[in-house]
Amino acid sequence: MNMAWMVVRRLFHAFVLVLAVLVLNFLLIHLAPGDPADVIAGEMGGATEEMLADIRKTYGLDKPIYVQLGVYLERALQGDLGQSFFYNAPVLDLVAGRAGATILLVVTALLFAIAVGTLLGVLASHKPKGIVSGLVTLVSVVGYSAPIFWTGLMLVILFAWVIPIFPIANMFDITKDTGFFGFILDVLHHLVLPALTLGIVYLAQYARLTRASMLEILGSDYIRTARAKGVAETKVYTHHALRNAILPVVTIAGLQFGSIVSGAVLVETVFSWPGLGTLAFESILARDYPTVLGILFFSSVLVIIANLITDLVYRIVDPRIRTGG
Amino acid sequence: MSDETLLEVQDLKVHFGGKKLFKKAMVVHAVDGVSFTVPKGKTLGIVGESGSGKTTTALAVLRLVPITAGKVQLDDLEISALEGDELRHSRKRFQMIFQDPYSSLDPRQRVGEIVREPLDLMDIGEEKDRDQMVRDLFVQVGLRPELTKLFPHQFSGGQRQRVGLARALSTKPDLIVCDEPVSALDVAVQAQILNLMRKLQEDLGLTYLFISHDLGVVQHLCDHVAVMYLGQIVEQADRISLFKNPQHPYTKALLSAVPKARARDGSEERVRLKGDPPSPVNLPQGCRFAGRCPVAIDKCHSVPPELKDRGDGHMASCHLLDE
Amino acid sequence: MATVDEPIVVESQSPIREAMRAFRQSWAGMLGLILLILVVLFTYVGPFLYSVDPFEVIWAPLTAPGETERAPLGTDYLGRDILAGLIHGGSATLYVGLAAGFITITIGILMGAFAGFFRGAVDEVLMRITEFFQVLPALLFAMVLVTLFPPSIYIVALAIGIVSWPTTARLTRAEFLRIRTLEYVNAARSVGAKNSRIMWRVILPNALAPLIVSATLTIGIAILFEAGLSFLGLGDPNVFSWGLMIGAGREYILDAWWAVTFPGFMIFLTVLGFSLVGDGLNDAFNPKLRER
């Protein structure tokens, strides 16, 4: 099966998912107790009767439900996710303004987690009953079990109080003016703790997964073949085994992207990182529903895109999928 | 010996795939027009390589895969026409023994429960007698009756195959379909099971449909043999005639490929086939064997040959035999 | 090894009992079990031994642990007793964890079983639905649900259950797809078993091992979820919980580390208990992995 056709199919698939998320948003507005117009306007938005009437008119809330759905989808697909009454700005602008920070945080954490996690997993698989292996298992269980916001708070205590070397809040220091590169450095400096917090949890899982997957693969026939032809032990690990062991890591990384975005919400809140998470938190407290739903929608799209990329990457890494069809 | 027909299969077809959302339709012609009969109390062997459709044929006869076309008649019962509860209750008349002694028994059930399950499901005998029936079945297949409480993982491969045999016998079936029942066993155990199967046939008058890739085993056990290639029977005859006087080039090649457990003397003529069997997805136009056939002629690549009687009920499908 | 004609020990080894024995030999599993028992005792027996109301202001705010006997683990920013909070904060968390775990497992197994057993169009439809729920960022969606609907621990449990089931569904489906090709399934059918019997009496019991492991882990995840929501202040405001304590103490973290550290540690211990039990069960069900 050819690649282009596959991509087209995947894109179509993704589009259907996007539509489905919008339909879900629409349903949520209507299922929630109270007047949908209230929900759209946001309870705390100080919506006057006039405004509500206006909303009813634009969204056709007096019309049959499927017409309303049609209107909603049409507007959403044109980029109109509604108006935030709390921030007094179009939701799309708000979301777009904050998305960059979240993506930076999530991608950094993910890359860190995959790189270090895989490395630890490989080390642990070398002697499955050795000390390193035990440590990796321990660290991964601990990392997995600690609430992410608590880990973040513990890091805050550690790096603000015990060894104050990293900033514990915000994305950059507005009081400094150090030019472009200085700004970049400043952001990276601020990024360390949130990314570390988010990374630790996922690192634990990747280390565990890599270890299990390496152990399975090291017992397989083709590893025996590699040894039988005289491949050195290090190369057996790095070349023959890892290339195969990485496959489930790729799958899980893709599937987990959604939960990583979720994790980012908590981490952002802890570190006042100005991304979608803090926006979501603030708008929920303000009962600013259009913004909340907009963020949900946008994050879902982010996940859909991530899944799409994973799928393509997987096809590149695994020849069986590439040509198998 | 009566030659009364027990099982009759007519033009059986099993095709897989074809309809799938968003995906290209690929039809696998696993079984493509197969007909045979099995006389009561006899054994018909179906031999073939992987992809020949022999196992699918077995499963189709038992209605364990959907039949695309054709008729399966067991005595007065048209198996291919049964549906739902009727089919389930009729299953007591045709049972199966499986290939893998490790995956054919549910690891969560005690072996006694495994053998008893058909009795309960088919409502055979009085409920209070069933435990005794199970113990009797154990004795019949050479297992001690006190083993009923054990779990499958406590048994060796050969013993598990005996449990499978007891399960199949429990409903007193007319027909037992055996799908490579000894191929997963070590040779010493294989002999034990083959002898047991023969003994049971003699004692109970069982009829076997025996699927195997092992020509030696088939020659030993079967009264009639059908050779399958890519979903079709290419040759079919009684045991002596088929092994002594094979007609189809594929059968000849198959027989010649089997290593003989004798010291080499270099006297026998060897027929060697090139390549692997093609896939049942893209079938060739003419004779399905033409691509690998050492003696194929032009006609073979365009016109499919017919399975015809070549004398004394020895059937073979090959253009060269028509000349 | 047994032979046909040689007597062997006639003692049945049930796979379940075997697994339980293996579990008892796994230090991770036993440690986890002990942790869980301690947490449960602390939560359900603790209130009888230490009857301080967690909402009551008992001492000066932000008192450090050890400064007064009235509050051995210190007080929070309102002067409420941290220890009392720890004791009373567990039951809601455990309830939500178990309830959400139950919802997850039920939906997941049903969806996965039907998809894996019937395959074809049923599979296609159910897997699209699963995929859809997997695309939703779980915590955000749960946040939306608990803001749109009046917050109560039932809604919280439901929200968590709704966003967590796809993993279980996929796992169940994979197991069903694997097991349905095994010969004993065909064997059951050939002795006249109905679809329902094959699904629930033949395939499910054999698929149960990884599902039980995943259920244990799911409860852990659900607890983390509940904690996260409470931390954000989106939990049931009338119910005291560990997450809520951390959320409340967060502002004062540099003045009162104890107000966030202890409740967080409780959550950690509880989830760790479930993770370790999950590990132990996993080892117990996969003897091959254990020997490696």
Add this chain to the structure above:
Amino acid sequence: MTSLLTIKDLVVDFKTRAGNARVLNQISLELKSGEILGIVGESGCGKSMTALSVMGLVPSPPGKVSEGSILLEEEDLLQASNARMRQVRGGIISMIFQEPMTSLNPVFRVGDQIAECVLLHEDISKTDAWERAVEMLTKVGIPEPALRAKAYPHELSGGMRQRVMIAMALSCHPRVLIADEPTTALDVTVQAQIFDLLKDLQRETGTAIIMITHDMGAIAELADRVAVMYAGHIIESGLTKDILENPHHPYTRGLIACVPHLETDPTEVRPYLSEIKGVVPSLTELGKGCAFADRCPYKTPVCEERRPDIEPISEGHAVACHNVEYVVAV
């Protein structure tokens, strides 16, 4: 002919939860250059472990080579350094396995996998190594070798993959090829092709082959000499013709008689197969007597007392049985 590989009194132990399993018990074998030696036995008899010992690939832990020596001409491989063993593996002694489906790494092209072997053992450029790979694929009878070298394993059939394995094993002109059940997973017509290929290549290159199998037929087809193994022991060895036509050990006799061999001239009468009663004993529970004693129809008290040594009974034919004269006479 000179002796190329000599295994002397090899003992391999495995630690299992049930206790110590002696998987190889005082094995001695000799492989002469240019010959095909068959090792035959049921599963668990230790035939594959013999091969892995020679390759230095006994999984350790739990396995351990406890005693004995494996001499490659004069050099004891059990004493060789890791670096030397890597040279030996694939360079001097190479091996092919039972499962062609899983023995090739799924994520690399088959050409690369063969070329890797060449690069490991010879000072040669990457392009030359690739050319060698294509050349080897031609040699093992793969059509369109230049194209197939770029294929991934899953794109080839089982027979093709086994040919690739053979090409890889022979790519560095080894002196010994160990084939561990190379055709068990293949269809009978493909199996015949592989046998022919091995014979042809052996004739052409003079590589000595150790052929491990459970199938007496395969032995008859290929081997010059045979060693029969049972529960970690070699219980009989000799020329193929002698073993097949005149087996002495009760186990060898049983093994040959219990298989329904394909006859070109079948008769109406079909006697029952002869059986070897019982099953192979557990290796952790071997007593001091003969390992086959429990299943042996000719058992005498001495069989349970003492393990028989393998002793020559005629030129090149050795048997480990206390009652060999009696067995033959019956």
